[in-house]
Amino acid sequence: MNKRYLAGAAVLAVAALALTACSGTAGASTNAGSTKTLTLAQAQKATSVADFGGMAGLVAAATKEGHLNVITLPPSWANYGQIIQGFEKKYPGIKINSANPDGSSADEVAAAKAQKGQSTAPDVFDIGTAVMNQNLDLFAPYKVQSWGDIPADYKDADGLWYYDYTGLMSVGYDTKKFPGGVKKIDDLLGADFKNSVAIKGDPTAANEAASAVYMAALQSGGTADDVQPGVDFFQKLKKAGNFLSTLPTQATVASGETPVVIQWSFNNVAWGPAAGSAGNPNWKTVVLPGAGLGSYYNQTINADSPNPAAARLWEEYLYTPAVQNLYLAAGAYPAQLAAMEKAKTVDAATLTKVGAAPKDFVQLTADQATKAATLLSSKWAAAVG
Amino acid sequence: MTALASNRGAGVTPRRRGAPSPRRAATGWIGLIPFSVYALLFLGIPAVLAIASGFFTSGGAFTISNFSAFGDPVILKDLVGSLGLSAASAILGAVIGALVCYAMLGMNPEGWLRTIVDSAASVLAQFGGVMLAFAFIATVGNQGLIILILKQVFGENAVSSPIYTVPGLTLVYLYFEIPLMVLTFMPALEALKPAWGEAVATLGGSRWTYWREVGFPILAPAFFGCMILLFANAFSSFATAAALISQGGIWPLDIQRALTSETVVGHENEAGVIALGMIVVMVVLMSAYGVLQRRAARWER
Amino acid sequence: MTATAVNAPDESMTPVQAGPASEPFIAARAGRSPRYGAKPAQPTSLIILIIAGVLFLLPIAAMVIFSFRSNQGGYTVGHYLDVFNPALEYTYDGLFVGIQNSLGLCVITVAIILVLLLPVMILTELRYPRLRRVLEFVCLLPITIPTVVLVVGFIPVYSVLSQLLGSDAWTLGFAIGVIALPYAYRPIAVNLAGVDVVTLTEAARSLGAGWLPVLWRVVIPNLRRGILAACFITIAVVLGEYTIASFLSRTTFQTALVLIQHSDPYVAVIFSLIALLLAFVLLLAIGRLGAIRPRSKD
Numbered sequence: 001m002n003k004r005y006l007a008g009a010a011v012l013a014v015a016a017l018a019l020t021a022c023s024g025t026a027g028a029s030t031n032a033g034s035t036k037t038l039t040l041a042q043a044q045k046a047t048s049v050a051d052f053g054g055m056a057g058l059v060a061a062a063t064k065e066g067h068l069n070v071i072t073l074p075p076s077w078a079n080y081g082q083i084i085q086g087f088e089k090k091y092p093g094i095k096i097n098s099a100n101p102d103g104s105s106a107d108e109v110a111a112a113k114a115q116k117g118q119s120t121a122p123d124v125f126d127i128g129t130a131v132m133n134q135n136l137d138l139f140a141p142y143k144v145q146s147w148g149d150i151p152a153d154y155k156d157a158d159g160l161w162y163y164d165y166t167g168l169m170s171v172g173y174d175t176k177k178f179p180g181g182v183k184k185i186d187d188l189l190g191a192d193f194k195n196s197v198a199i200k201g202d203p204t205a206a207n208e209a210a211s212a213v214y215m216a217a218l219q220s221g222g223t224a225d226d227v228q229p230g231v232d233f234f235q236k237l238k239k240a241g242n243f244l245s246t247l248p249t250q251a252t253v254a255s256g257e258t259p260v261v262i263q264w265s266f267n268n269v270a271w272g273p274a275a276g277s278a279g280n281p282n283w284k285t286v287v288l289p290g291a292g293l294g295s296y297y298n299q300t301i302n303a304d305s306p307n308p309a310a311a312r313l314w315e316e317y318l319y320t321p322a323v324q325n326l327y328l329a330a331g332a333y334p335a336q337l338a339a340m341e342k343a344k345t346v347d348a349a350t351l352t353k354v355g356a357a358p359k360d361f362v363q364l365t366a367d368q369a370t371k372a373a374t375l376l377s378s379k380w381a382a383a384v385g
Numbered sequence: 386m387t388a389l390a391s392n393r394g395a396g397v398t399p400r401r402r403g404a405p406s407p408r409r410a411a412t413g414w415i416g417l418i419p420f421s422v423y424a425l426l427f428l429g430i431p432a433v434l435a436i437a438s439g440f441f442t443s444g445g446a447f448t449i450s451n452f453s454a455f456g457d458p459v460i461l462k463d464l465v466g467s468l469g470l471s472a473a474s475a476i477l478g479a480v481i482g483a484l485v486c487y488a489m490l491g492m493n494p495e496g497w498l499r500t501i502v503d504s505a506a507s508v509l510a511q512f513g514g515v516m517l518a519f520a521f522i523a524t525v526g527n528q529g530l531i532i533l534i535l536k537q538v539f540g541e542n543a544v545s546s547p548i549y550t551v552p553g554l555t556l557v558y559l560y561f562e563i564p565l566m567v568l569t570f571m572p573a574l575e576a577l578k579p580a581w582g583e584a585v586a587t588l589g590g591s592r593w594t595y596w597r598e599v600g601f602p603i604l605a606p607a608f609f610g611c612m613i614l615l616f617a618n619a620f621s622s623f624a625t626a627a628a629l630i631s632q633g634g635i636w637p638l639d640i641q642r643a644l645t646s647e648t649v650v651g652h653e654n655e656a657g658v659i660a661l662g663m664i665v666v667m668v669v670l671m672s673a674y675g676v677l678q679r680r681a682a683r684w685e686r
Numbered sequence: 687m688t689a690t691a692v693n694a695p696d697e698s699m700t701p702v703q704a705g706p707a708s709e710p711f712i713a714a715r716a717g718r719s720p721r722y723g724a725k726p727a728q729p730t731s732l733i734i735l736i737i738a739g740v741l742f743l744l745p746i747a748a749m750v751i752f753s754f755r756s757n758q759g760g761y762t763v764g765h766y767l768d769v770f771n772p773a774l775e776y777t778y779d780g781l782f783v784g785i786q787n788s789l790g791l792c793v794i795t796v797a798i799i800l801v802l803l804l805p806v807m808i809l810t811e812l813r814y815p816r817l818r819r820v821l822e823f824v825c826l827l828p829i830t831i832p833t834v835v836l837v838v839g840f841i842p843v844y845s846v847l848s849q850l851l852g853s854d855a856w857t858l859g860f861a862i863g864v865i866a867l868p869y870a871y872r873p874i875a876v877n878l879a880g881v882d883v884v885t886l887t888e889a890a891r892s893l894g895a896g897w898l899p900v901l902w903r904v905v906i907p908n909l910r911r912g913i914l915a916a917c918f919i920t921i922a923v924v925l926g927e928y929t930i931a932s933f934l935s936r937t938t939f940q941t942a943l944v945l946i947q948h949s950d951p952y953v954a955v956i957f958s959l960i961a962l963l964l965a966f967v968l969l970l971a972i973g974r975l976g977a978i979r980p981r982s983k984d
Contacts, residue, residue: 069935074948081949098780099935101948106645111935114841118853120935128647195527195545201631202638207647245549246526247631251519251951254757256528277764278950281757373648381459384632413813420806423798424824427864431839432831438838485738490724491731497974502735504969507918508962509742510869511926514940515947516958523748530748560745563738568919569872572912574724576880582723592723600724607876614872617829624928637832644834660835667830671823 037061043308047159048143049316052309055145058316061309063093068310071108071122074101076250076270078165079330086326087317094310104206105131112138116304123311125300128207130369132161132298140303142312144319149339154296163296164318165266165332168287168361169215172268174259176282185219185233185288188260189240197237198244198258200267203376207295210376212262214364215293224364227372228379235383243384253280266331269354274330285331292361296335321345333357436664439657451658460639460659466551467620467635468666474558475616481559482566482615483608486574489567494575503571506564513561518628521548521557551634557625562615569614573607613674617667636663746959753955765952781957784942787855791938792924794859799870799920802863804913807871808905811878812887825871828864833929836865844934855936862930866923870916877912918969925965 038052038061045051052058062068068087075081075098084096097120100107105128115121125132125139132139141159155162171182177196182188188197203210217223217230237243248258253271261268265285272283299318305311317323324334325347331354338357340346364372442448454460485502492498525531527546535544547553577600585595623637633639636659642649643656756762803825810817828836840861851857883905890900906913928940939961947954 071935075945076948097935097937098945099941100932101945103932104645104647106647106650107933110645111933114845114933115848115853115935117845118848120853122935130650131647134650194542202633202642204649205642205646210648245630245632246518246522247628249515249519249628249947249951251752251947251955252522252526254951255523255526255752255755257522257526275950277757277768278952279757369648373650377649381633385459385462385634413809416809417806417814417817420802423802423860423863427840427843427860428824428828428867430843431836431864432827434839434842435831435835481738484734487724487726488731488734488738491726491728492735498735500970500973503915503918503973504966505742507922507969508965510919511922512962513926514928515944516955517745519955520745520749523752524745530751531744560742563742565869565919568915569869569876572873572877572915573880575911576877577724579723586723595723607879610876611872614826614829614868617826617868621829621832623832623834637834640832641834644838656835656838660831663832664827664830667826671826675819 038309040308043312044140044303044305046308046312047141049145049312052312055316058309058313059091062307062313063091065307065310066093066095067119067307068094068096068314069099069120069123069307070096070314071099071111071125072101072103072105073098073126076267076275077101078167078266078332079270079326083318083323083326086323087314090317091313094313104128109135109138112302112304119306121302121304121306123302123305123307124314125298125302126164127298127300128295129298129366130207130373132300133366136160138303139300140305140308142301142315144315146319146336146339149336150319151335151338154335161298161300163335164299165327165334166294166296166361166363167264167266167332168358169211169262169293170265170268170285170287172253172261172263172272172283172285174253174256174280174282175284177256177259181284182260182286182288185216188242189236190242191240193240193242193260195241195244196258197242197260197262198246198248198252199261200263201247203380204373208263208267210372211264211293211295213376213380214362214372215262215288218291218293218362219288224362224368225371227375231375231379231383238384245384250275250278253283254278256280264332266327269331287358292358294333294358294361294363296363325350328354436657436661438654439659439661441654451654454655454658455662459633460636463634463636463639464662467637470551470554470558470635471616471619473552473555474562474619475612477555478559478562478566478615478619479570479608479612482563482611483570483574485563485567486571489571490574502567506567509564510561510568513622514624515628517557517560518625521560521629525556548629551630554626554629557629558619558622562619565618566611566615570607570611573604573611577603609674613670616670620663620666746962749955749959753952753959755952765950765956768950768953769956771953780937780945781939781942784937784939787937788925788939790856791859791862792921794856795863795866795924796917796920798859798863799866799916800913803867803870804874804909804916807874807878808883808901808909811883822871822875825867827868829868833865837930837933840930840934853936855931855938858931858934858936858938862924862927865927865930866920869919869923873915873919874909874912877909877915881908883908914973918973921969921972922965925961 038046042051043061049055049058052061070084073080073084075084084098088094088096099120099122100111103111105125108122108125108127109131111122112125139160141156143159144162147155147159150162171185171188173182175181178192180187180192187193199212200206200208203213213230213234214224214227215230216233217227220229220233222229234243244258246252246258248261248263250271252258253261261271265287268283268285270279272279272285273281299315301308301311301315319336321336321340324336324340327334328337328347329350334340337346341351439451440447440449442450489499489502521529523529525546525548529546532544532546548557581599582595585599590598621637623635623641626635626638627641630638633642640656640659643652643654643659646652753765754761754763756764806821810821844857844861847857847860886904886908887900890904891897895904925939927938928944931938931941932944943954943957943961946957
């Protein structure tokens with residue numbers, strides 16, 4: 001038996017090595033022929049569509065590369081499932097590899113550093129601001145064709161990063177279990193909500209969970225500078241026996257295990273009737289009245305992207321009205337929404353359904369976020385542990 | 386170092402008379418090389434790198450300030466949680482697993498039932514993470530089958546799910562610890578020679594005498610060895626716990642939080658320090674086991 | 687019945703003792719032979735196994751029931767039909783690639799265990815018994831360091847490795863082999879401790895056999911149980927491994943499964959159940975193949 005395994009392994013190893021030699025390096029693309037073809041290094045430094053000789057040149061270069069590596073984009077998050085499918089339909093020569101859907105922004109950065117120079121390194125990032133600001137040297141500047149439609153304070157002047165979408169912190173709940181609904185945050189402290197309320201993980205680890213605490217703070221009389229009331233609220237929740245420590249997923253919402261979830265509006269919407277037979281048909285998403293809490297995510301391109309043309313094509317694709325409307329349909333307000341409303345390219349029906357973008361929602365600045373993080377790391381475990 | 390000299394120093398029983406010649410001993414060393422290279426490359430280097438990260442700041446300067454993490458009361462509380470959870474699931478898993486192995490002794494070792502149990506044990510020993518968590522949520526979660534039945538019997542508010550606390554996690558961990566025990570302990574039970582059973586019976590001993598004088602002492606090293614494997618397995622697993630007690634409570638979750646946190650950034654090097662702590666715990670355990678082993682060693686040769 | 691069954695599995699006696707087992711010395715009482723030795727009574731065995739079986743099937747049953755639940759309340763087979771839903775097709779691509787990769791990884795990892803670990807264990811047992819403790823520590827080390835941390839150490843090794851061998855999924859086999867070491871080591875070690883390999887090899891050598899036949903025809907057959915168990919558990923480790931593959935962005939079965947969880951939880955549960963079933967059947971087949979061999983030897 002030992003010999004047989006040996007032989008089999010040897011054959012396989014030889015075959016694998018042969019295949020590797022044949023497949024070669026997926027990323028490098030040098031080709032003599034047309035005038036505007038760029039080498040890998042040149043493509044990695046391209047800052048706009050003009051560097052490729054126009055949109056057609058960009059599409060050609062990207063198709064030649066044939067792959068796009070994205071990371072931490074769960075299909076049910078802000079409609080990324082449809083967005084990815086749409087990209088593959090529009091550009092059939094490009095295959096998208098979606099890695100680590102459960103990952104955090106820190107995982108994206110770690111993957112970029114860990115796989116530097118390899119063909120599996122991520123090409124583009126959808127990343128939170130705190131982690132992004134610590135790793136600006138990882139990104140390459142690029143300005144999409146519709147650059148002007150992104151408001152000035154939503155982007156970096158050089159094109160290093162640009163907002164893509166934001167949601168609002170919302171409370172999703174099962175209307176069958178709680179027919180009275182949730183009108184204000186203190187409703188959640190009631191006896192009906194025993195073992196019911198969950199947030200998306202540990203606030204000292206996950207941005208979404210931390211944002212839930214920030215929202216609770218705003219609703220309980222705190223400010224963006226002082227989130228202690230949020231921590232106090234969850235302490236009360238835990239004392240009342242209403243706080244669930246399990247991580248809510250689409251499955252637990254469908255099975256009824258987590259009947260109340262505080263998370264981004266686009267996620268709550270995605271787990272409800274919008275998901276058809278895979279979702280919970282009685283799931284209602286409500287943004288509590290008063291100051292809303294949002295947090296824009298950013299789009300960036302990896303400076304060492306193995307598929308630089310495809311990466312840039314992806315960004316061009318995201319900042320077209322079609323895809324911005326897809327974000328909107330999920331309940332995530334896209335960065336170009338104001339410009340689209342002006343140009344009437346926004347999908348009016350979707351806008352009515354989702355509701356107009358809130359004019360004044362709170363987004364924590366970098367300093368406020370750091371202050372809040374320090375508070376959380378010292379106070380959270382004691383409050384809820 | 387010739388094989389002869391190594392034999393004298395090993396304290397091995399005098400049965401090993403035919404010591405190989407020095408020429409063959411040199412050939413023997415070569416046999417150790419492939420594994421050593423592999424272990425060095427893929428285990429030694431990564432382990433050292435991973436632990437060493439605890440001794441550096443994120444800027445790259447050498448420091449021992451990361452060790453202040455052990456002063457954090459949360460880290461200490463989570464150590465207790467980790468140790469308790471691992472010990473409980475290891476001990477319970479070992480005992481129940483041994484019991485299942487004992488039951489399997491009565492079955493034909495070449496028969497279908499044995500193979501079925503072996504295959505099932507292999508599959509379940511690695512079944513973990515979000516799916517296992519969900520399987521348990523569906524069974525004993527607040528809306529799980531069993532809890533719903535219990536609620537109907539005992540009333541709506543009398544029963545709540547046990548699996549969302551660190552001690553309650555033991556139940557979930559047992560689901561992969563017991564199969565692991567069955568897989569690793571069965572060969573030991575099968576090595577019990579029937580001649581010993583016959584000898585005890587011939588000398589007039591009962592089955593209880595057999596177990597007390599022969600069975601348990603012989604099986605003890607293997608039993609405790611497997612229990613340590615179970616402990617280590619429970620100690621370092623975190624995917625299942627992350628889904629059920631997302632607010633933390635055990636060391637692996639602290640490590641993951643230090644490495645991948647989006648809110649409290651910049652603490653990646655603490656992970657290396659906590660990992661070092663985990664290794665220290667395991668080394669202490671292994672030394673204790675080594676002492677036990679030596680006492681039982683007289684049965685091995 | 688107990689008497690003959692006691693002696694049948696005792697392969698450690700080959701090749702010294704062949705032929706049918708001898709009858710026990712104790713005179714049988716009318717109709718019943720007294721029980722002795724390690725084996726439990728048939729009823730006890732069955733009760734324990736049935737209770738264990740039921741308890742272990744409970745969570746699986748809960749998953750199956752969930753997969754039939756309709757989100758409108760009541761039950762439906764709609765989710766099984768959803769498996770063929772074209773909207774989910776783009777995730778299925780990943781699933782097939784993942785399964786392929788995982789199966790290839792199984793072969794490579796088992797090869798590593800059999801070609802690297804097994805010979806070293808046998809060698810240590812025969813020649814360097816003092817190294818046994820060292821080997822045990824080395825083999826238990828991977829399990830004491832959480833995979834999440836070990837992966838941090840894999841990164842530099844893999845950056846170099848990927849320049850030599852590419853970034854395909856099969857290169858993960860080396861890392862997963864290390865992760866599987868503790869699990870594969872224990873059954874073989876337990877088996878080695880129970881079988882007196884030294885005496886057996888000395889006996890065979892004194893009968894004039896060369897080293898290779900000794901290993902192939904004396905040592906390995908006696909270690910068959912441990913080796914088989916080690917292979918089983920290695921395959922299970924490979925099929926269940928997620929962290930390393932996800933960290934290094936390779937597609938394996940588990941990473942593909944996680945992606946599906948985010949599209950449709952019911953389909954994800956169905957796929958997990960299918961995966962469990964397939965792994966079970968695969969291991970069952972291997973186990974039966976491994977069990978058939980000794981009869982042909984006699």
